[in-house]
Amino acid sequence: MEKYLEVLRWCPLFKGIADENLLRMLTCLGARVEFFDKKYTIIAEGDKAKFIGIVLSGAVQMINTDFYGNRSIVAVSEKGEMFSEAFACAEIESIPVSVIATEPSEIMLINCSHILHTCTNNCGFHQQMIFNLMKNLAVKNIQFHQKLEVTSKRSTREKLLAYLTVCEKKAGSTSFDIPFDRQELADYLGVERSGLSAEISKLKKEGVINADKKRFELL
């Protein structure tokens, strides 16, 4: 597990926990690492919601596919971030989305009940970890607020600009990469790909943005 230390130090779950304690905890938690190729399903809709995932390398998307096969991208987790923690913490039966690797990815899986229901009173690191988990859940909540703010806009143009503004803030620069190709961006924003492409072109012509592949710039 040593080779993952650098990523794990960045993971919100282990904030404030020293390396040597972290490594011991991983054993105690029964953490295991699995590799998934691009496009592979890490957790399928309907699976038991037992595990918290941590992205050690690569990236994953939470996908919601409806009755008619329409894909909606709910969220993205990148290196060092967690996923599926809300489902595991809420102790619901099964997970309502699928988690897909969008690149070859190494994923750490931890049975959430090991975090919630083991030695909660004795071990200080454990308390810290539960606190970290709570804070992370709150942060994810806020991210949902942001996503709702973006997708609740009525037009493709407004959704796109709202999303790019969020990215700009996150990146701390007017120029940044987004984690989506055009079809994925459309599925994330809840709009039509062709209309999205048209809108991007229009905004380029108007001199509002620059865009090339996944790189965007707000002018």
Place this chain on the structure above:
Amino acid sequence: MEKYLEVLRWCPLFKGIADENLLRMLTCLGARVEFFDKKYTIIAEGDKAKFIGIVLSGAVQMINTDFYGNRSIVAVSEKGEMFSEAFACAEIESIPVSVIATEPSEIMLINCSHILHTCTNNCGFHQQMIFNLMKNLAVKNIQFHQKLEVTSKRSTREKLLAYLTVCEKKAGSTSFDIPFDRQELADYLGVERSGLSAEISKLKKEGVINADKKRFELL
């Protein structure tokens, strides 16, 4: 505070805490109760995100108003439920939405730092409360997933039916009341009121639903 005991027992924050401990904790937490008339603002966008709110009576809505004045209803909290807990727990600067009373409401306000940063190691009830708070954050997360699933549908009809299906599940009956009037429902679903009214009429004619004011039935 005794007169609020019945509601507070139902509040997810105090689950598993006996009445006598609960009352002592309220003092320790510095909980206070305020009354708000219908349409009054409990927390305004931009306010410091210090407080967790608990609805003792009445109901509140989380409202997001954009630059152009378009209203979007993010969520509703009813009797016994919490609000603003994610903002407080994430310890962000200021709250990005407004919380409005939709009926005359009694609201309990608790400074979240009193929950997170006081006697966390000594007091068992306190540990329980933090655990409850975490679980509630996870549940709210899942509710956001549900809302996204509803609002990510492309047509007014699909959004409405998806929302009504969620209500049906929650109510455990094909007939139920929704917490919105027509304009509010439109602002919650992210559609036009007139189009929504038209769609409701259509679904009634087709025999798919019954609807009268806030009461709906799925046929």
Place this chain on the structure above:
DNA sequence: GAAAGTATGTTGAAATTTCAACAAAAGGTG
């Protein structure tokens, strides 16, 4: 480096939503 496959941009027609305006119904108030 050629071939196949994937991603992106473009376009016009069809469908849907938004907008504005009004009428009818319901609710609140003196």
Place this chain on the structure above:
DNA sequence: CACCTTTTGTTGAAATTTCAACATACTTTC
């Protein structure tokens, strides 16, 4: 009960989005 206000339903025109189809650019594979 009459008046005023708010809510809801309806409608048609304008704007926007979706859909389908195709051309081009870019990637991957052999």
